[in-house]
Amino acid sequence: MTAHGSTGTALIETLKARLGEAYVLTATSDIDAHLTEARGLYRGEALAVVRPKDREEVAFVLQECAKAGVPVVPQGGNTGLVGGGVPYGGVVLSLTRLDRIREIDPVNATMTVEAGCILKTVQDAAGEAGYLFPLSLASEGSCRIGGNLATNAGGTAVLRYGNMRDLTLGLEVVLADGRIWDGLKGLRKDNTGYDLKDLFIGSEGTLGIITAAVLKLFPKPHARVTAFIGCASPYDALKVFQRLREAAGDQLTAFEYMPEFGIEIVLKHMPGSVRPLAEKHNSYALIELSSPQKDADLQSQLEAVLGEAFEEGLVQDAVLGSSEAQSQALWGLREHLSEVQRMEGGSIKHDVAVPVSRVAEFIDVATKACEVEMPGVRVCAFGHFGDGNIHFNLSQPVGMDKAKYLSEWERFSRIVHDIVHDMNGSISAEHGIGLIKRDELVHYKDPVALDLMHSLKRALDPQNILNPGKVVAVGENLPSAFPKVG
Incomplete structure (x- = not known):
C-alpha cells in the first residue's frame, strides 16, 4: 500500500x-x-x-x-x-530518539531500556552498574535494541546466555491501531495466560512496534581464557566442542568455528592481523571460557581438555591468549570475518541452523554440493558451533562477474536450504526472514505453522500496515524477494 x-x-x-x-x-x-x-x-x-x-x-x-x-x-x-x-x-x-535507559535494578538483575538504545550503550551501562549484558554482535556500535528484539538476535555468546528471547523479561509495544501494551515486568515467573512478549520478539515489526524492554543482567566475568585451535575437519572440531561442554559446563562461553579460507581473507584484508598458528589447517575454532569467580583456574581446565584432544589427534595445534591483547587479536580474526567477505567480490549468504550433532555434517555436505554446482566457488562456512548456527556464505569464483554471480542467489539458496531442511534445521537462525527469505519460508515452513502465523498477522494487523510484505506474504502487490541492486 x-x-x-x-x-x-x-x-x-x-x-x-x-x-x-x-x-x-x-x-x-x-x-x-x-x-x-x-x-x-x-x-x-x-x-x-x-x-x-x-x-x-x-x-x-x-x-x-x-x-x-x-x-x-x-x-x-x-x-x-x-x-x-x-x-x-x-x-x-x-526509533533512534527513544534512547533512554529508564532503570537499572541491581537486586532484580534487570535493566529497562528504550528500543532506540544502541547495543554498545546498553552493554556499557550494565558494566558501569557492575553487571554484564551479554548480547555481542559485530554491529554492536550501531545496531539498536529494538532491532535486536525484532530479529531475535543471537551473536557470539548464545551458547552461554541465549539469544534475545532468552535475555528479555518484558516488553512495551505499540500496536497497529496505536494502543500501547505495557508489559514491562521484570518477572522470571508469570503464568497469567499467554506469554505475549514472545509474539513480538522475532516478528520484525510485522505485529507491533517494540518501544522498550526489560532485559536480564548477569554477573560480570572476572576470569577468562581464550584459545585458538586448528583441526583437520569440522568433525574433529565438533568432538572438541563436545568434550569442552562436558568438562566446563556453562563456563564454556563461546565456540566459534572458522575455515581456512576465512582466516586467509582476514589476513589479506585486515592490516595487523597475524596467523596465530604456524601451519594452515582445514578448520579452526575460537574458544572462550569465563567465570564470575576471580580465582577460577580456567586455563588449567582448558589445557587439560585440549591436551587430551591433541594426544588423540583431534587438535593439530593450539595457542592460548596469554594476555588481554592477544585474546583480543584472536577474537579479531572472528569479528572481522563478515566484513572482509565483501572485499572478495559477491557473496551469497545463508544464516542457517541445524541440530548441533549435525553441524559438521552440514558443513561437509553443503560444501561439496555447492562446489559441484559451481567449480571455483569459495565456501566460507563459519559461526556458532555451540548452538548449531552456521553462516554458510559463498564467495564468487575468482574472476567471475559479480552481478552474474549474485543472479545465482536463488538457485544456491535452494541447494543449501534443501540440505538444511533434510537435517531438520532452520533456514534462518539469527538474522530473521525479512524479504529475502519470505518466499523460501513458504516453501519450507510447516503449513499449519504458516496458517497460525497468518492468523496472528490478521488479528494484530488487520489492515496490513505494519512492515507489509515482510516475513509473511499477505495481500497483493508484494515486493519481490529477489530483485537486487547490489
Whole structure:
C-alpha cells in the first residue's frame, strides 16, 4: 500500500503538527539512507521518515497511519541483513530518539531500556552498574535494541546466555491501531495466560512496534581464557566442542568455528592481523571460557581438555591468549570475518541452523554440493558451533562477474536450504526472514505453522500496515524477494 496525492500530504502535515517539522523528514537527501539495507541488496521508497521522541508519539503515528491506510516500517540502526527494514511506500518510523535507559535494578538483575538504545550503550551501562549484558554482535556500535528484539538476535555468546528471547523479561509495544501494551515486568515467573512478549520478539515489526524492554543482567566475568585451535575437519572440531561442554559446563562461553579460507581473507584484508598458528589447517575454532569467580583456574581446565584432544589427534595445534591483547587479536580474526567477505567480490549468504550433532555434517555436505554446482566457488562456512548456527556464505569464483554471480542467489539458496531442511534445521537462525527469505519460508515452513502465523498477522494487523510484505506474504502487490541492486 502506498499513499498518493492528498491522502499522503494530509498525513504528513498531521504528523508535522504533532512531532514538529524537524522530525518528519521528506527531502530526498534526508530519507535516502533509510531506503536501503546494510548489504545494499534492496532499495525501496517512502513518503517520509518520522522520528518520534517517546511511546506516545509512536502511538500517534500509528493511529494516524492506520486512519490513512498508510504502511509503517520501523527502523532502528538499519543494520539488518535480510531486507526487513526496507520500505516499499508509506512511512519509515525511526526509533533512534527513544534512547533512554529508564532503570537499572541491581537486586532484580534487570535493566529497562528504550528500543532506540544502541547495543554498545546498553552493554556499557550494565558494566558501569557492575553487571554484564551479554548480547555481542559485530554491529554492536550501531545496531539498536529494538532491532535486536525484532530479529531475535543471537551473536557470539548464545551458547552461554541465549539469544534475545532468552535475555528479555518484558516488553512495551505499540500496536497497529496505536494502543500501547505495557508489559514491562521484570518477572522470571508469570503464568497469567499467554506469554505475549514472545509474539513480538522475532516478528520484525510485522505485529507491533517494540518501544522498550526489560532485559536480564548477569554477573560480570572476572576470569577468562581464550584459545585458538586448528583441526583437520569440522568433525574433529565438533568432538572438541563436545568434550569442552562436558568438562566446563556453562563456563564454556563461546565456540566459534572458522575455515581456512576465512582466516586467509582476514589476513589479506585486515592490516595487523597475524596467523596465530604456524601451519594452515582445514578448520579452526575460537574458544572462550569465563567465570564470575576471580580465582577460577580456567586455563588449567582448558589445557587439560585440549591436551587430551591433541594426544588423540583431534587438535593439530593450539595457542592460548596469554594476555588481554592477544585474546583480543584472536577474537579479531572472528569479528572481522563478515566484513572482509565483501572485499572478495559477491557473496551469497545463508544464516542457517541445524541440530548441533549435525553441524559438521552440514558443513561437509553443503560444501561439496555447492562446489559441484559451481567449480571455483569459495565456501566460507563459519559461526556458532555451540548452538548449531552456521553462516554458510559463498564467495564468487575468482574472476567471475559479480552481478552474474549474485543472479545465482536463488538457485544456491535452494541447494543449501534443501540440505538444511533434510537435517531438520532452520533456514534462518539469527538474522530473521525479512524479504529475502519470505518466499523460501513458504516453501519450507510447516503449513499449519504458516496458517497460525497468518492468523496472528490478521488479528494484530488487520489492515496490513505494519512492515507489509515482510516475513509473511499477505495481500497483493508484494515486493519481490529477489530483485537486487547490489
